[in-house]
Amino acid sequence: xxxxxxxxxxxxxxxxxxxxxxxxxxxxxxxxxxxxxxxxxxxxxxxxxxxxxxxxxxxxxxxxxxxxxxxxxxxxxxxxxxxxxxxxxxxxxxxxxxxxxxxxxxxxxxxxxxxxxxxxxxxxxxxxxxxxxxxxxxxxxxxxxxxxxxxxxxxxxxxxxxxxxxxxxxxxxxxxxxxxxxxxxxxxxxxxxxxxxxxxxxxxxxxxxxxxxxxxxxxxxxxxxxxxxxxxxxxxxxxxxxxxxxxxxxxxxxxxxxxxxxxxxxxxxxxxxxxxxxxxx
Amino acid sequence: xxxxxxxxxxxxxxxxxxxxxxxxxxxxxxxxxxxxxxxxxxxxxxxxxxxxxxxxxxxxxxxxxxxxxxxxxxxxxxxxxxxxxxxxxxxxxxxxxxxxxxxxxxxxxxxxxxxxxxxxxxxxxxxxxxxxxxxxxxxxxxxxxxxxxxxxxxxxxxxxxxxxxxxxxxxxxxxxxxxxxxxxxxxxxxxxxxxxxxxxxxxxxxxxxxxxxxxxxxxxxxxxxxxxxxxxxxxxxxxxxxxxxxxxxxxxxxxxxxxxxxxxxxxxxxxxxxxxxxxxxxxxxxxxxxxxxxxxxxxxxxxxxxxxxxxxxxxxxxxxxxxxxxxxxxxxxxxxxxxxxxxxx
Numbered sequence: 001x002x003x004x005x006x007x008x009x010x011x012x013x014x015x016x017x018x019x020x021x022x023x024x025x026x027x028x029x030x031x032x033x034x035x036x037x038x039x040x041x042x043x044x045x046x047x048x049x050x051x052x053x054x055x056x057x058x059x060x061x062x063x064x065x066x067x068x069x070x071x072x073x074x075x076x077x078x079x080x081x082x083x084x085x086x087x088x089x090x091x092x093x094x095x096x097x098x099x100x101x102x103x104x105x106x107x108x109x110x111x112x113x114x115x116x117x118x119x120x121x122x123x124x125x126x127x128x129x130x131x132x133x134x135x136x137x138x139x140x141x142x143x144x145x146x147x148x149x150x151x152x153x154x155x156x157x158x159x160x161x162x163x164x165x166x167x168x169x170x171x172x173x174x175x176x177x178x179x180x181x182x183x184x185x186x187x188x189x190x191x192x193x194x195x196x197x198x199x200x201x202x203x204x205x206x207x208x209x210x211x212x213x214x215x216x217x218x219x220x221x222x223x224x225x226x227x228x229x230x231x232x233x234x235x236x237x238x239x240x241x242x243x244x245x246x247x248x249x250x251x252x253x254x255x256x257x258x259x260x261x262x263x264x265x266x267x268x269x270x271x272x273x274x275x276x277x278x279x280x281x
Numbered sequence: 282x283x284x285x286x287x288x289x290x291x292x293x294x295x296x297x298x299x300x301x302x303x304x305x306x307x308x309x310x311x312x313x314x315x316x317x318x319x320x321x322x323x324x325x326x327x328x329x330x331x332x333x334x335x336x337x338x339x340x341x342x343x344x345x346x347x348x349x350x351x352x353x354x355x356x357x358x359x360x361x362x363x364x365x366x367x368x369x370x371x372x373x374x375x376x377x378x379x380x381x382x383x384x385x386x387x388x389x390x391x392x393x394x395x396x397x398x399x400x401x402x403x404x405x406x407x408x409x410x411x412x413x414x415x416x417x418x419x420x421x422x423x424x425x426x427x428x429x430x431x432x433x434x435x436x437x438x439x440x441x442x443x444x445x446x447x448x449x450x451x452x453x454x455x456x457x458x459x460x461x462x463x464x465x466x467x468x469x470x471x472x473x474x475x476x477x478x479x480x481x482x483x484x485x486x487x488x489x490x491x492x493x494x495x496x497x498x499x500x501x502x503x504x505x506x507x508x509x510x511x512x513x514x515x516x517x518x519x520x521x522x523x524x525x526x527x528x529x530x531x532x533x534x535x536x537x538x539x540x541x542x543x544x545x546x547x548x549x550x551x552x553x554x555x556x557x558x559x560x561x562x563x564x565x566x567x568x569x570x571x572x573x574x575x576x577x578x579x580x581x582x583x584x585x586x587x588x589x590x591x592x593x594x595x596x597x598x599x600x601x602x603x604x605x606x607x608x609x610x611x612x613x614x615x616x617x618x619x620x621x622x623x624x625x626x
């Protein structure tokens with residue numbers, strides 16, 4: 001496989017955390033196999049949805065892909081180039097091209113910094129733009145994500161959850177990355193706001209040709225935004241396929257269990273389901 | 282129909298803040314009967330949690346202004362003394378909170394905490410007896426090997442187990458009313474399904490009257506009998522489960538139903554969304570609070586619509602929208618489904 005079609009190729013990614021015991025000398029007594037041999041690839045401009053329950057290893061996998069934590073073993077190729085095990089210095093210029101959107105918009109923005117600084121800091125740190133140019137780029141982007149240029153000098157606490165998530169998205173996009181890893185970007189938001197953010201992510205993908213790794217436990221949201229879905233359980237991917245295929249014709253038992261547990265917002269159907277399960281018991 | 286166990290009438294809760302009076306709950310009324318599940322649906326700031334907390338007196342403070350009436354079996358709770366309320370909490374009305382991580386004291390064993398709750402209210406129950414009851418309760422909510430697990434500390438329980446233990450504690454004094462505030466929001470879907478099944482079983486077997494507070498209409502569809510939709514402190518629509526899902530009358534309800542991602546239907550190009558954000562309670566728009574986000578706004582909307590039944594065939598189905606019910610049935614159809622069309626730019 002070469003990096004021509006796929007922006008990201010992950011092969012046999014492993015992240016084990018040691019469990020240590022001992023007072024003076026730490027002995028490794030066991031390991032938590034958080035990510036245990038995960039492989040997937042994402043074609044340029046597409047979205048891979050990663051679903052699984054808490055503890056399935058999906059967030060650890062994301063962080064290992066971005067080299068925010070060092071993988072124990074395995075390969076991560078970005079545009080064909082191996083990035084697993086790169087030094088921080090070598091990794092730094094590549095970070096412009098891969099950014100992250102976080103779950104909790106209340107915790108992921110520094111409350112003491114103004115919006116302009118939060119969104120503009122990546123430009124400063126990477127030495128991409130400064131002064132008036134930086135301000136202009138940040139303001140343009142704020143408008144693009146549904147905020148306004150006047151928000152530049154405001155503080156995070158002046159914004160609602162949905163607006164904060166827009167700020168987080170602007171911060172992720174300001175360096176014009178190719179890959180965006182979104183870890184539960186809508187699960188902390190109100191229902192009426194969730195759809196707005198999902199639609200915004202969709203639009204931005206078309207406009208900027210972004211490639212998404214979209215992590216969530218809500219299969220409905222994942223199906224909506226993803227081209228392909230990978231289902232994770234206990235550190236491994238148990239099923240992978242097109243979004244409709246996985247949701248409509250799941251093959252793996254765990255995927256079936258996960259799908260069956262999603263409540264159906266249709267009282268008649270849910271009554272029928274309950275009748276059926278009572279009859280079967 | 283049996284007599285209501287809990288009657289809430291014209292409940293208003295306001296808080297004095299630096300910015301002025303925040304009317305968090307503005308005129309909520311409903312009846313709850315034994316064995317019934319009432320879902321209160323709304324977003325953050327809609328007043329759904331404040332309503333529930335006020336029922337058992339948890340919002341009492343020098344800065345709170347509580348008006349209206351909450352009657353349990355005919356006994357007025359809004360004016361009840363703190364001592365009377367304390368006795369009633371747990372004994373007759375119990376509450377389960379969203380976050381099972383923070384609802385237990387981390388330094389005491391699970392079983393001991395439940396036993397303590399029993400002894401605090403039932404002076405005549407001995408230590409051994411309270412402990413035995415705690416174990417039986419843990420067993421009844423589906424905790425395997427309850428005798429051993431009762432000796433565990435909260436951190437040794439998983440999220441789902443902790444929520445089960447929370448429910449066991451709520452049931453310890455055999456309350457008649459259970460208030461569950463987002464009981465499954467912090468849980469994985471497979472665990473959520475188990476907890477919902479447990480709540481349903483309790484309802485059936487103990488005739489427990491339940492108020493379920495949630496923002497998830499999928500959860501509502503699974504367990505509720507009746508639904509109250511709240512927006513900016515007011516009830517905008519209330520009715521039976523089927524009325525709310527199949528004949529919703531308020532545009533906000535249409536928007537909520539439309540913006541759900543549904544696995545049982547083909548996926549749409551775009552998710553139907555409700556534009557804008559809920560208003561600040563300090564700067565409510567005049568008239569209908571949903572007006573600034575509503576694509577169907579017309580000349581009457583700057584007047585506050587009363588909550589009333591507008592359908593002759595469904596006298597219990599009330600809403601706060603001036604639109605004519607016949608026109609609503611046309612307007613809420615968006616791409617063949619109930620939804621809220623995007624507002625004109």
